[in-house]
Amino acid sequence: GAVVSQHPSWVICKSGTSVKIECRSLDFQATTMFWYRQFPKQSLMLMATSNEGSKATYEQGVEKDKFLINHASLTLSTLTVTSAHPEDSSFYICSARAQEPQFPQPQHFGDGTRLSIL
Amino acid sequence: AQKITQTQPGMFVQEKEAVTLDCTYDTSDPSYGLFWYKQPSSGEMIFLIYQGSYDQQNATEGRYSLNFQKARKSANLVISASQLGDSAMYFCAILGSARQLTFGSGTQLTVLP
Numbered sequence: 118g119a120v121v122s123q124h125p126s127w128v129i130c131k132s133g134t135s136v137k138i139e140c141r142s143l144d145f146q147a148t149t150m151f152w153y154r155q156f157p158k159q160s161l162m163l164m165a166t167s168n169e170g171s172k173a174t175y176e177q178g179v180e181k182d183k184f185l186i187n188h189a190s191l192t193l194s195t196l197t198v199t200s201a202h203p204e205d206s207s208f209y210i211c212s213a214r215a216q217e218p219q220f221p222q223p224q225h226f227g228d229g230t231r232l233s234i235l
Numbered sequence: 236a237q238k239i240t241q242t243q244p245g246m247f248v249q250e251k252e253a254v255t256l257d258c259t260y261d262t263s264d265p266s267y268g269l270f271w272y273k274q275p276s277s278g279e280m281i282f283l284i285y286q287g288s289y290d291q292q293n294a295t296e297g298r299y300s301l302n303f304q305k306a307r308k309s310a311n312l313v314i315s316a317s318q319l320g321d322s323a324m325y326f327c328a329i330l331g332s333a334r335q336l337t338f339g340s341g342t343q344l345t346v347l348p
Contacts, residue, residue, distance in 0.1 A: 151335065160326065160338045161280075208278055212336075220268065221285030224336060229278040 119145050121213045123227025131235055132203060138196045138230045140211030147213035150194035151224065152186060155208040167194055201234045208232070237262045237329050239339035246344050248317045255302070256312040256342045258327030267331040269310040271301065274324040274341075283325075286310060317346045 120143040128136055140150060148169050153161040167173040167188035175181050183205075185197040194213075198205050210229040218224070238261040248254035260269065271283040286294045286301045294301040302311040314321055327339040 149334075158324075158341075158343070160340045163335060166335060210278075210280065212280075214334075220287070221270075222282050223268075223330065226280040229280075231278070 119213075119215075119219075119222070119225040121147075121211065121225045121227045123211050123230055125230060126228065127231045127233075129233045129235065130201065133200055136198045136201055136232060138198075138209055138211070138232075140194045140196070140213065140227050142192050142213045142225070145213075145215050145225075146191035147194070148191065148216040149214040150186075150188055151212040151214070152184075152194075152196050153210045153212065155210060155229075157208075161210060164196075198232065201232070203234045206232055206234045237264070237267075237331050237333070237337045239327050239329055239337055241327055241339035241342050243342045244340070246342055247347055248314075248344065249347050250319060251316055253313060253315045254317055254344065256314070256325050256327075256344065258310045258312065258339060260308050260310060260327070260329050262329060262331050264331035267329055269301070269303070270328040270330065270336065271299070271310075271312045272326045272328065272338075273321075274326060276323070280326075284312065314344075319346050319348060322346045 122141045124139045150167045152164045155161050164179045165173045165175045167186050173186035188194040211227040212224045214224045240259045267288045269286045273281040284296045284299045286303045298315045300313045324341045326341045328336045
């Protein structure tokens with residue numbers, strides 16, 4: 118089945134540093150990538166949608182300059198949290214979709230990244 | 236706009252018993268899909284089951300079945316013969332014309348030995 122690899126799984130860093138999270142589709146071409154943020158015991162909230170070669174579309178309330186998304190190829194999307202602060206600590210999950218989504222699973226999820234900012 | 240409502244923040248079930256997790260939805264799309272995902276404490280999203288809005292029969296996948304009542308706009312997940320490994324967060328989600336999943340708030344299921 119379709120596999121999405123997300124790296125790193127865990128990251129702990131100091132306040133003020135930038136953190137890059139990678140999301141790769143290993144065996145299919147992901148024309149669309151989704152980035153979600155999840156706080157403990159809460160739901161997945163969509164942050165942004167990116168299409169390969171285009172600028173990402175951000176959801177209302179998500180700071181574009183804080184969360185930089187790049188989708189330069191059909192197999193790789195990155196999320197960079199710039200100048201991270203403790204309030205950015207969260208669980209980030211990516212999801213990938215092919216141009217012609219296959220049901221019953223039109224989207225495939227990475228395993229997520231736990232980000233802790235000290 | 237799409238919306239998923241899961242009214243049970245937490246549920247307990249005895250091992251080997253069946254449990255129903257509630258999900259209601261709201262959408263103006265004539266065609267849509269409903270999904271259930273399991274999220275264990277490790278965080279990964281595990282796809283469980285899918286129901287298309289035009290599917291005549293309720294979806295089943297092993298111990299999972301989806302009780303789809305279109306007129307009531309409900310898509311409840313039934314887990315039969317619960318196992319300790321079923322303890323996790325469960326999310327209902329809908330996919331419509333916007334082509335992006337909308338998730339409910341989730342239900343934390345605990346299976347008791």
